[in-house]
Amino acid sequence: MKVPFDYDLVKNDIIKASSGVFMKYGFTKVSMQDISKASGKGRSTLYYYFKSKAELLDALAFEVISEMVNKSGQTFSPTVGFVENIESYYKAKLKILKKLLKQYSLLMEDLKEDATLAIIKKSKLCFNEEAEIISRIIQSAADRNEISSLTRADLKFLSQTLVTAFRSFELEMFLYGGMENFESKLNWLAQILYKGLK
Numbered sequence: 493m494k495v496p497f498d499y500d501l502v503k504n505d506i507i508k509a510s511s512g513v514f515m516k517y518g519f520t521k522v523s524m525q526d527i528s529k530a531s532g533k534g535r536s537t538l539y540y541y542f543k544s545k546a547e548l549l550d551a552l553a554f555e556v557i558s559e560m561v562n563k564s565g566q567t568f569s570p571t572v573g574f575v576e577n578i579e580s581y582y583k584a585k586l587k588i589l590k591k592l593l594k595q596y597s598l599l600m601e602d603l604k605e606d607a608t609l610a611i612i613k614k615s616k617l618c619f620n621e622e623a624e625i626i627s628r629i630i631q632s633a634a635d636r637n638e639i640s641s642l643t644r645a646d647l648k649f650l651s652q653t654l655v656t657a658f659r660s661f662e663l664e665m666f667l668y669g670g671m672e673n674f675e676s677k678l679n680w681l682a683q684i685l686y687k688g689l690k
Contacts, residue, residue: 503541505531506527506533506541507548507555509530509531509532510531510549510552511556513526515596515598516598517598518599518601518602519598519606520605522545523545524538524544524548527548549599554618556592557617557618558617558618560588561585562621564582564584564585564588564625565621565622565625566584567583568580568581568625568629570632570636573636573638574632574682574685574686574689575679575682575685575686577629577633578629578681578685581625581626582658586675589662619655619659623652623655624651627647630642630651640690654685
């Protein structure tokens with residue numbers, strides 16, 4: 493009996509295998525042949541799913557960033573205050589981000605050198621998902637009368653602005669190794685936001 497073809501399963505296997513290859517060799521030195529060997533799939537199968545290693549890297553980046561945002565979002569609790577939720581979310585995200593930067597250090601070095609600034613594009617991944625988490629944190633605080641209530645438009649604008657601002661800090665950390673004490677300043681930043689929204 494012929495086993496049915498599972499498009500998503502094969503695609504996920506390739507992405508998972510590419511993770512180890514990019515981790516070990518970075519981006520520049522990796523070929524589709526390397527990923528073919530690691531995944532146990534023929535090159536024609538790889539090219540069926542991904543036109544290039546750059547496209548494969550985009551798929552991997554989406555998976556990794558999506559998982560990071562989702563895991564960080566699990567820190568949200570409607571029973572705690574605004575400051576604690578903001579601080580918990582960003583501390584969890586920074587912890588995961590630092591771990592990823594170590595795991596993918598060679599890849600990150602290659603991306604920094606990328607003339608097309610691919611890392612800027614990748615920093616936009618899962619933007620809406622993250623804005624939704626921040627929106628829930630803000631709305632929860634408004635529902636508890638911790639902060640003033642906001643219109644739907646203002647809530648959307650504020651959550652997108654916060655995500656953009658915090659991602660610029662994260663990008664600064666990645667590109668230039670700056671913002672070393674950012675984690676210790678999270679409570680202070682959250683307090684400023686809270687006071688401004690009261």
